[in-house]
Amino acid sequence: xxxxxxxxxxxxxxxxxxxxxxxxxxxxxxxxxxxxxxxxxxxxxxxxxxxxxxxxxxxxxxxxxxxxxxxxxxxxxxxxxxxxxxxxxxxxxxxxxxxxxxxxxxxxxxxxxxxxxxxxxxxxxxxxxxxxxxxxxxxxxxxxxxxxxxxxxxxxxxxxxxxxxxxxxxxxxxxxxxxxxxxxxxxxxxxxxx
Numbered sequence: 001x002x003x004x005x006x007x008x009x010x011x012x013x014x015x016x017x018x019x020x021x022x023x024x025x026x027x028x029x030x031x032x033x034x035x036x037x038x039x040x041x042x043x044x045x046x047x048x049x050x051x052x053x054x055x056x057x058x059x060x061x062x063x064x065x066x067x068x069x070x071x072x073x074x075x076x077x078x079x080x081x082x083x084x085x086x087x088x089x090x091x092x093x094x095x096x097x098x099x100x101x102x103x104x105x106x107x108x109x110x111x112x113x114x115x116x117x118x119x120x121x122x123x124x125x126x127x128x129x130x131x132x133x134x135x136x137x138x139x140x141x142x143x144x145x146x147x148x149x150x151x152x153x154x155x156x157x158x159x160x161x162x163x164x165x166x167x168x169x170x171x172x173x174x175x176x177x178x179x180x181x182x183x184x185x186x187x188x189x190x191x192x193x194x
Contacts, residue, residue, distance in 0.1 A: 044083075044179050049186060056091065057156060061190040063183045078183075083176040084165040087184060092157045101157045105149035108159070109136045124150065124188060131191050137181065145177040148188050156193050160184055 049061040056074035066087075067079045074091035092101060109119065117140030124133045133150035147161040162180050164173050 044175070047179070047183060047186075049190075051190075057194045058091070058158065059190075059192050059194065060187045062187055066183070080176075080180060083180065085162055085176060085180050086165075087160055087162045087180065087187075090159045092159075094151065094153070094155050094157050098151065098153055098157070101151070102149070105134075105147075105157075105159050108161070109138070109147050124148075126189075129192055131188075131193070133188060135185060135188060145173075146181040146184050148184060150188055150191050152193055158191070160187065 045065065048064045050064045051059060052062050052068060053059040054070070058074075062068060062078055063080075065080070065082075067081065069077045069079070071077060076089040078087040078089070080086070094101065118138075120137040120139070122135040122137070124131070124135055126132070130152045131150050132153060133148055135148040136146065138145050138147065144161045144163055147159070149157065149159045151157045162177070162184060164176065166173060
């Protein structure tokens with residue numbers, strides 16, 4: 001009987017070692033983890049600018065990838081098909097009504113105050129080309145993220161604003177809004193009166 005108990009203990013020990021070995025080696029596989037949150041990466045080609053000129057009393061540089069369409073009275077739409085964005089340019093001649101034009105341009109910007117988190121004003125002055133104006137950056141979920149007006153105070157007055165064909169969600173469209181904002185600033189900075 002003594003031999004039987006020794007063999008029994010040895011086989012029981014072998015079974016326990018085998019069980020824990022199987023358990024140990026089967027638990028060594030890679031754990032499956034959920035993928036971490038990610039963000040949509042929007043990369044746009046570096047902007048190349050071309051001079052735009054026609055019969056209207058001004059010229060400017062615009063992004064060569066954008067599509068420009070003439071409207072009535074020297075107004076234009078500059079569309080960005082890949083971004084679903086459009087810059088609307090409106091031209092008005094100054095006829096002793098500069099104060100009314102300035103007030104209308106500022107009113108248009110500040111109508112977005114309800115949805116905007118902040119409106120940054122950047123004055124623009126180019127005395128050599130006689131271009132004076134204001135560039136507005138509208139932060140938040142407003143319908144437009146950038147606007148400007150430019151004038152020579154005597155004959156010409158231009159306003160510009162950008163709109164996206166999407167629900168205003170500033171965090172989602174921020175890369176595209178920043179890209180188009182830079183194009184609008186370039187347009188304003190290269191504006192020349194004829």
